[in-house]
Amino acid sequence: MAELDLLEQELAAELPGHMRAFARAHAEGRVPPPAPLIARLSSSLDTVLAALPHERLADRAVALLRLLVPLAIESDPAVAAVRAQPATWDGLSALSAARNSVSRDRFGMDAIALIHRLHGTPDPVVEIDVPGPLIAGWMDRGPAIDAVAIDDVWHAIATRFGLTGSVRIDRSATASPRTFVIEPLREVIVVVPQVIDSPMTRYTVLHELGHAAIALVQPPGIPRVLDEAAASYIARLAEPPSWLPPRWVNELAVEARLRRFALAAMLDDVERSLPALPQLPGRIPPPALWTDPGAQASYVAAEAIAERLRKELGVNPPRGQFARALAAERDRIDGRSVF
């Protein structure tokens, strides 16, 4: 299908420059640049939706939809208008209704349901759980690590898993940690906090390095659940016993992971009820529900995959095994993502 080839080529040409500008804007706390026009055109979406029913093209179509669907929903004027308001629970309900309206018109199902299907989390995963208290010591500050220590830990991970490609670490005093795939399989920029001086901030660095790791072995359109599973798998290297440099290892990491899991399960439950609001955990909705719809289900389901990776790969996986294990997981998810 020539149109699909052309669309993939145009995106591959446009996205690296866009992602580089996006990473810079994110680190500096500026409004990110708009996605390339080709990614927002209604005709691009038509091309992909036309390819979706063809078995031979379905995986490529799904990979493209993971990029195009959120752009189509979030750039709708009605959705953008509600999202620009301050975040409140009633606002989240309105935002969810606006997202559903666009999604139903264009794709025939609600927005969260569609995102869950595309990213390998169609079914609710766990019963709601109540997160325990903050983990004592997890956020305690000590000596900060420097850029060399981050390079060292990345080098240790890249060597162990046979990863090649460029990973640049940018520091930001204000931005949330985030990974930007500039060119899949080749180049990644990771934004991490300016000051990394607690078990929690070291964990966030490892988590983002996990996103960088999968971006270097998997082609674009990675299902979110697998992306988060790779991040969780690498972050679990902080759990003793570990071959990471000692300052990256912390015995509180297991407890902190279980707490994050419970929080995500609770927020996933809230998100699956939208636009209804049967329960309100907190005074205002967490930013993730506002700007990253559908992500909580991926955080939850990712843990089972991360567990499986840890079991299958063992402590010292043969070179190439990390990439092969992720490819096998992706095949399984992609096959279930067609709608």
Ligand SMILES: [Zn+2]
């Ligand atoms: Zn993540």
